[in-house]
Amino acid sequence: MPLYDATVPQLSKMLGNLDGWLEKAAAFADSRKADPERWVQARLAIDQYALAQQVQGACDTAKFAAARMTGKEAPKDADDEKTLAELHARIAKTREYLASFEPSDFDGAEERVVALPFLPGKGALAGEYLNSWALPNCYFHLCMAYAILRTNGVELGKRDYIGSIDIQDL
Amino acid sequence: MPLYDATVPQLSKMLGNLDGWLEKAAAFADSRKADPERWVQARLAIDQYALAQQVQGACDTAKFAAARMTGKEAPKDADDEKTLAELHARIAKTREYLASFEPSDFDGAEERVVALPFLPGKGALAGEYLNSWALPNCYFHLCMAYAILRTNGVELGKRDYIGSIDIQDL
Numbered sequence: 001m002p003l004y005d006a007t008v009p010q011l012s013k014m015l016g017n018l019d020g021w022l023e024k025a026a027a028f029a030d031s032r033k034a035d036p037e038r039w040v041q042a043r044l045a046i047d048q049y050a051l052a053q054q055v056q057g058a059c060d061t062a063k064f065a066a067a068r069m070t071g072k073e074a075p076k077d078a079d080d081e082k083t084l085a086e087l088h089a090r091i092a093k094t095r096e097y098l099a100s101f102e103p104s105d106f107d108g109a110e111e112r113v114v115a116l117p118f119l120p121g122k123g124a125l126a127g128e129y130l131n132s133w134a135l136p137n138c139y140f141h142l143c144m145a146y147a148i149l150r151t152n153g154v155e156l157g158k159r160d161y162i163g164s165i166d167i168q169d170l
Numbered sequence: 171m172p173l174y175d176a177t178v179p180q181l182s183k184m185l186g187n188l189d190g191w192l193e194k195a196a197a198f199a200d201s202r203k204a205d206p207e208r209w210v211q212a213r214l215a216i217d218q219y220a221l222a223q224q225v226q227g228a229c230d231t232a233k234f235a236a237a238r239m240t241g242k243e244a245p246k247d248a249d250d251e252k253t254l255a256e257l258h259a260r261i262a263k264t265r266e267y268l269a270s271f272e273p274s275d276f277d278g279a280e281e282r283v284v285a286l287p288f289l290p291g292k293g294a295l296a297g298e299y300l301n302s303w304a305l306p307n308c309y310f311h312l313c314m315a316y317a318i319l320r321t322n323g324v325e326l327g328k329r330d331y332i333g334s335i336d337i338q339d340l
Contacts, residue, residue, distance in 0.1 A: 001300070143309065147317035169291065
């Protein structure tokens with residue numbers, strides 16, 4: 001499987017799905033006469049990241065996966081989003097960045113050793129980096145965002161989570 | 171990236187990680203003088219799957235991903251686990267099944283159209299099936315299990331979630 005396919009279109013789609021969950025969450029808050037901006041600081045556990053950081057984590061993991069696997073320098077983000085509108089903008093900015101990649105940017109990526117930021121001086125081959133770190137970590141932050149909304153009553157289901165699939169006749 | 175690498179070793183490792191979270195959850199319950207078996211029916215939201223079904227969902231998604239992408243018939247599971255011991259056994263059984271696959275079983279898999287059980291008569295090419303359904307769905311159930319434990323106070327962190335990475339010097 002091409003590393004591009006496993007990274008760019010899939011993670012961009014998932015970030016688009018996340019954008020939709022935030023829309024549903026805002027509408028749910030409105031329906032309960034609650035301030036939708038409360039979502040930004042909502043969290044599952046007192047010692048876990050809030051929704052804003054889950055969104056930042058999902059966006060960062062996708063951005064760095066594409067950049068590092070292709071040997072590019074990723075743009076910096078200040079991680080200072082404080083409103084739902086700013087979180088939507090962060091998602092849109094990340095999806096625009098992902099859209100700037102071509103499949104050919106990943107030529108030879110499988111031979112590249114990619115730095116692991118939490119292990120100074122160490123890295124992993126791009127395929128291992130993607131399978132063992134970038135994909136599980138991006139899904140982690142996406143799912144924690146989903147869980148924060150779900151446990152607070154937002155009606156989200158598997159279809160909202162998965163999004164579109166390119167189907168074929170059997 | 172070989173489809174085997176993206177499926178068998180990674181999902182087996184994640185199921186092993188899940189097994190460890192259940193051990194920590196049981197110890198946490200003991201430390202609070204609570205019955206660890208309560209975890210089996212714990213859930214994030216009243217209209218969401220309980221922990222048992224999250225474990226079953228993660229195991230089933232991994233089992234079917236390996237079987238369907240290689241054109242094999244997956245063994246049936248009754249999904250009747252009612253105790254933590256039975257959930258551990260389900261995870262072990264699934265990991266044994268995954269271990270029965272060789273990289274060569276995936277030869278030609280990228281050309282295979284794999285049935286999507288929730289869309290009768292429809293399927294997706296194996297790579298699309300893996301990227302758009304099997305991986306996000308398996309991580310979903312893993313993360314919901316993690317979220318159920320985390321929101322109930324179990325001390326789990328990113329290292330428990332990610333597990334081992336095959337690292338290289340930079």
